[in-house]
Amino acid sequence: MIEVITKGVLFGLLLAVMLGPVFFALIQNSIIKGFKAGIYMALGIAIADTAYIFLMYFSVKLFENNDTVSVWMGGLGGLIILVTGILSLKKKSVRLEEQQVNTQRSSFFKQFAKGFVLNGINPFVLLYWLGVMTLVTKSYHYDQGEVIVFFTGIIGTLLISDFSKVALSHRLRAWVTPKRLNIMNKVVGVALILFSFRLFYHAIEHFN
Template sequence: MTTALIEGLSMGLLLSALVGPVFFTLIQSSLEHGFRYAATLALGILSSDSFYVLLTYFGVSYLSGATYFQEVLGYSGGLILIGFGISSLVKKNPVRPNTGGILIPQVKKRSAFIKGFSINGINPFVLLFWISIASIVQMKKSFDQGDVMVYYLGILGTVFCIDLIKAYVAKQLSHLVTPKMMNGLNKVVGTIMIGFGVRMLYLTLNGSIV
């Protein structure tokens, strides 16, 4: 169970390092409406992720008994992670004046919870990410139900806590973060994602148990 927790925390840190619309929305919300508003938005993001966890985990578990499904799962999960990595490597963060050099997406004026749930939930890449995580979990034969729960809680808890930290330090962060820094972070995260994907493809090709 300790191994599951460590792996969950590690994957949560990796997911938290991804820079996208949610990151900038947290900063914008904290600057304009305060920490409590941004924290509620983060709760909406957590709820959206939790919904996708249930959807992908039970969906993948339902199909796990099908012939050759483990191989399909391994290859598709690995390719999705590699796709995320390549996308992160080539992504550039556009800039706009008066926002600390970072382009902050315009969002509709809704309640914080609905805003967070919607911005995270309507992004198709979020669903694809959780499909890849469900693929990894399904291939971990050493994991029992308790390990699986701890693994997911590690990911979700880490992401939520770091989202709160992002919101809390948003004012300072907005002056320190530059497009160059974000592009560098994207490249680091992208490389790690590709590494996870290649490893998953290798283990699947060799019939290894994760």
Template sequence: MMEDIQAAIPLGFLLAFMVGPVFFVLLETAATKGFRAGLALDLGVVLADILFLVIAYFSSFQLLENLSNQPGLYVFGGVILLVYGLTTVFRSDFKGKEPRIVTKGSDYLGLFVKGFLLNFINIGVLVFWLGIIIIVGPSLDNQPDRIITFFSAMLGAYLTTDILKILLAKQLRKKLTRERIGMVKKILGVVLIICGLVMIVKGFLPKDKLSIEKGIELINE
């Protein structure tokens, strides 16, 4: 069991540094709204990962192939990211307002839901987890207890690394003027637009371009 945990931790660490929309939104949220806000958003992201893991575990190789044959799912998620990115770009001016620290429970819930949806709309994340289970499962003898231990350790390492990222991002708050926050949001919006366009393009690629081997590279793109 310890060997499974030791193998999972480096993967969780690398997963936390996979560059995608969630990566940038998390840092921006922590820097502008504080630690608790960043954590609430991140917990929503992790919940989406857990849901995808459950779906992946109870599905099969055939589901992965079916997803590859449904380009509309990529286009749908890409359009949502594209619209979200455009909205972020055009609403990035603060016009005299200071960044607000989140204090209300409803705000935390909203950030939690935002994190969940931001991760959930990316079908590439599900493809990634399906690919990981297909690759890792045999090495764990497909034993449920070992699989649960492995992915629990992986997500635990991922969440721990994200907490460290949130703490580091929070330290930047003192240096964030209104103008700089506006610039950060515009950069974030551009990143989301690019990620959305990439997903849309993937939706129009030939089916052989969405093979299992390449599917595990689709996380948070």
């Protein structure tokens, strides 16, 4: 079980440094609206991810005994993660915009909903979690308990990471330079491409 937890934490750290729109929106919102607003938004992001994880888990389990579907899901999951990795390698660096701090209080619901919707309406997030779930159930062959531990490790790591981003948002603005962003993008891209190869191998092995 320690190995499962470790993989979940490592995968969570990998996802935490993915530089998508949510990454920048969280930091930007924390700078403009303040610490509490950033925390509320981070919770909304985590709940959206958790909802997608549950949806993908039951979707994968529904077809787990169908060999043809297993091959297709392995190939599709590998393709999704491969494309994510390639996009990460090619992603252009951007700077956080300078904006004035807004000291007005923001409601929990408004900021929570902002994080939930921003993360939830992106169809690529749904496809990405499908790829991760396929990797876990088809390639790692985790049982239900191990799947729960693995994704708990991911979500827990993402929450701690997002809370840290909120707390350090002003310092992160100065730290997030184009050069450092390029390095982070390439590291994440290579790691995801390697994960995709694991899924492709599983699909070919299952097909044979």
